[in-house]
Each structure stands twice: as C-alpha cells, then as structure tokens.
Amino acid sequence: MMIRRTYSSALTLVTVAAGLWLTACNRIEDPLLAVNTPDIVTLDRATSVAGAQSFFVAAQGDFARLVGGDRAGSSPLGLNLTGGLLADELISTRSGTEHVDNRSIVPATFPADTWRQVGAGHTRILRAITAVTAFPPATGGNDQLALLHAMEGMLLTITAENYCNGLPLWDGQSDLLPVTATYSTTELYVKAIAEFNTALGLTSVASTRSLATVGKARATLDKATPATLAADAAAAAALVTAIPTSYKYNAIFGTSTAGLGNAVYDWASATKNFGVLNREGGNGLDFVSAQDPRVKIDTTKVSAGQDGTRTPALNQYTSLDAPVTVASGIEARMIEAESQLANGDPNWINTLNAARTTVAGLAPLVPAATPAAQLDQLFRERAFWMYLTAHRLGDMRRLVRQYGRGIETVYPTGNYFKGGSYGTDAVLVPHQDETNNPNWTSCTDKIP
Numbered sequence: 001m002m003i004r005r006t007y008s009s010a011l012t013l014v015t016v017a018a019g020l021w022l023t024a025c026n027r028i029e030d031p032l033l034a035v036n037t038p039d040i041v042t043l044d045r046a047t048s049v050a051g052a053q054s055f056f057v058a059a060q061g062d063f064a065r066l067v068g069g070d071r072a073g074s075s076p077l078g079l080n081l082t083g084g085l086l087a088d089e090l091i092s093t094r095s096g097t098e099h100v101d102n103r104s105i106v107p108a109t110f111p112a113d114t115w116r117q118v119g120a121g122h123t124r125i126l127r128a129i130t131a132v133t134a135f136p137p138a139t140g141g142n143d144q145l146a147l148l149h150a151m152e153g154m155l156l157t158i159t160a161e162n163y164c165n166g167l168p169l170w171d172g173q174s175d176l177l178p179v180t181a182t183y184s185t186t187e188l189y190v191k192a193i194a195e196f197n198t199a200l201g202l203t204s205v206a207s208t209r210s211l212a213t214v215g216k217a218r219a220t221l222d223k224a225t226p227a228t229l230a231a232d233a234a235a236a237a238a239l240v241t242a243i244p245t246s247y248k249y250n251a252i253f254g255t256s257t258a259g260l261g262n263a264v265y266d267w268a269s270a271t272k273n274f275g276v277l278n279r280e281g282g283n284g285l286d287f288v289s290a291q292d293p294r295v296k297i298d299t300t301k302v303s304a305g306q307d308g309t310r311t312p313a314l315n316q317y318t319s320l321d322a323p324v325t326v327a328s329g330i331e332a333r334m335i336e337a338e339s340q341l342a343n344g345d346p347n348w349i350n351t352l353n354a355a356r357t358t359v360a361g362l363a364p365l366v367p368a369a370t371p372a373a374q375l376d377q378l379f380r381e382r383a384f385w386m387y388l389t390a391h392r393l394g395d396m397r398r399l400v401r402q403y404g405r406g407i408e409t410v411y412p413t414g415n416y417f418k419g420g421s422y423g424t425d426a427v428l429v430p431h432q433d434e435t436n437n438p439n440w441t442s443c444t445d446k447i448p
Contacts, residue, residue: 169181
C-alpha cells in the first residue's frame, strides 16, 4: 500500500532532555480552507516573561524544523533532506519529487516549500530576541539571547549554503508591517558572522559558545573567494582549535504523533519517500558501496519506495526523536584539515586520521598523489562525517565556487535513473509563493 504523508498537525509542546521545549505550528492541508497562524501568541501580546518564553520555545522548534524537518506541518522537510536530495545524498522514491532530485526544480512543487521553513525560523528567532530582550527571565536571560543569536547565525549560514543568490528575508524592523530585504549570499554570511559575534559576547555557557564558534568558522570559510581561501581557511581554523572533538550541538526532536519529529526518519526510513543511490549521476559519492560506519545503509535490506524504486535501508536516523547534529568538534577538525591543505601543511592528513580514530573500523588514510585527489579526500571525509546534516550541498557549491571545479564534474549529471537527463540547477530556490512578495521578483542568480 502506498503511504502518503499529509501536512497537518496540532500545536504541541514537547519536553526533551536538558529542558529544551519544541513547538510545531498548526496548519490545514487544503489551501482553500487553510488558516495560517504562525504565532499562537503574537508579539504585541508577549508583554510578560511567560509570553517571551513562549517565543523562546517556538524559535528553538522552528530552528530544529529548518535543519531536520518534521513529520507534520505545512512544510515538513528540513534542509538536510531537501538539500541532500539536490545533492548526492538522497534520491526521489516518491513520484512528483524528481524535479529536485534531477536538478530541474519547479518552484511551485513539493518539496520546494522547504523555503517556508527559512522564513518561519528567521521570523520566530527575531521575534524571540525582541521578546526576551524586553521581558527577560529572572536568571539566564543573556544566555537565552546568546542561543537565539547563535541559532540565527546558523540559520543564515545554512540558508546561504543551500539557496540561490539574492534571497528575501524579513528585515526585522516592524512586526506589524513586515517588509523583506533582499540579501546576497555574501551579505548573509556577513550577517551570520555578526550574529555569532553577538552570541559570543553574551554568554559563558560552553555549549552555546561552541555552537557560535563552529558556526562563525563555517561562515568564514563559506564566504571565502578563490583569492582569499587560504587566509580565510586559516582564520576559520584558528577559531576552532579549542573545540573538543567530542563536542556536538544537536537539533532535538520528539516522538509525539502531533509533535516535532525527525523528517529523514519519517520520510526516508519509515515510509521510503526518499532513498539512497550509490554514486548518483556518476559524480556522486559511494555512500552505499563504501559500507562506511559513518553512513548507516543496510544493503542486505532492499525494498520498494513509494514509486516502486528499490533501495537499501537507510538507518542514519532510526527513530522520530533521533537528533540531527548542527555543529560538532568533528566539523572543527575538518575545518582545520582544510586550512592545512589550503596552506601547504602536510599535517592535513594527520588531522583527518586523528578524527578517524574516534570511530571503530576506519583505517588511516594515505595522502593521494595529486592536489586534486587530496582535495577529493578532504571533501569525501566531510561528506561521510556530516552525512544528512545539511552540509553536503554547501560543500559541493564550494568545490565549484572556491576550488574551480566544473559544475558537471561535481553534481549528479547525465542520464537520470528514472528516465530523461539531469538538469542544470545547482542551488535551491524560494517557493513560488515568494513571488507574491512585492519586494522580491526572483533570484539575483543561481550560480553556485
């Protein structure tokens, strides 16, 4: 029987470890009947500490939804799934979603509506910052603000990595008469770094400082040009030297049937709307055949997806409440290795191998013979370490933008496995709904 996911949910608050609260918004599937209420408590009514805390809770939920999606809601897929679909991490096994998978994006068609997660998350976080600033809790107000600014910095970074140049986002000036401004990719990275700096200036909480530090290094590396790459990579590496390899900051999910659930598990494991394919489009990595312990794919269990496409079992996330890593000490080590490689330091391979010792079954790497092959080694390690965590599409774009690789040597290309050929899209684009915005018409460009 074909199982279809619908887009309805009830407002739910879920308590998870460490006292983190997450919320999902109420949506009705039929657009003719839909009543869109993105905030149950509007900002003008959040005139108390309790009201401000409701915004703090909602912001964390929407940030998790942006990264890892949801099992319900009007746009349940996060950027780890949608970005992975355009990249080489996932394939479409659900009819109608091929347009993202085969690089021929139709902006009005699911799952292009992941864009709504960007606007919802951005708006919620800015509103939460305003509310908590005006009505702080008795203790820990600056720590909450630091976390919100760090999440906003990460939201801007991940959005810039996945979407086209020239994106409309609320300027944060008026909540009653919201206006969007259009930001270039570079401007988003600059804004992100400013948010991370604000977070670092507000708190001494180690986990939040590490989130902001890894995020700042990530954005610093992202904004580099070919001419500045070596220097920017060195600056990024200098930021993360004190981050322990064991550090992780996770987006947290829950198991409630109406709450916030890990969308990759729900859509790619439990119901097989999406699957995995080895070396997709020729250029894709060997995520299946490598049998690497960091990428959990069971080739002994092969079954049909929603459209009949047979794929092995994806076990990267094994439950609705499986967390998604947003920032980590492993990413810090990858940033350091890239800086070493970009600056001619032969210790880059030692840095990669030191990280590999943390997982059983990973043998040491031997440096490849050519600079191009060494770069392939580095980015393959990044891809396997950070599989389905909303990193891969940004890395593929960097290979083109910063390292001069041809688009068709990086992205899946040639004959599409369901028929026809791959298109030319290399970035995600806002959903067609955004063309109703009088302050935005289209992407400035779609260059990686």
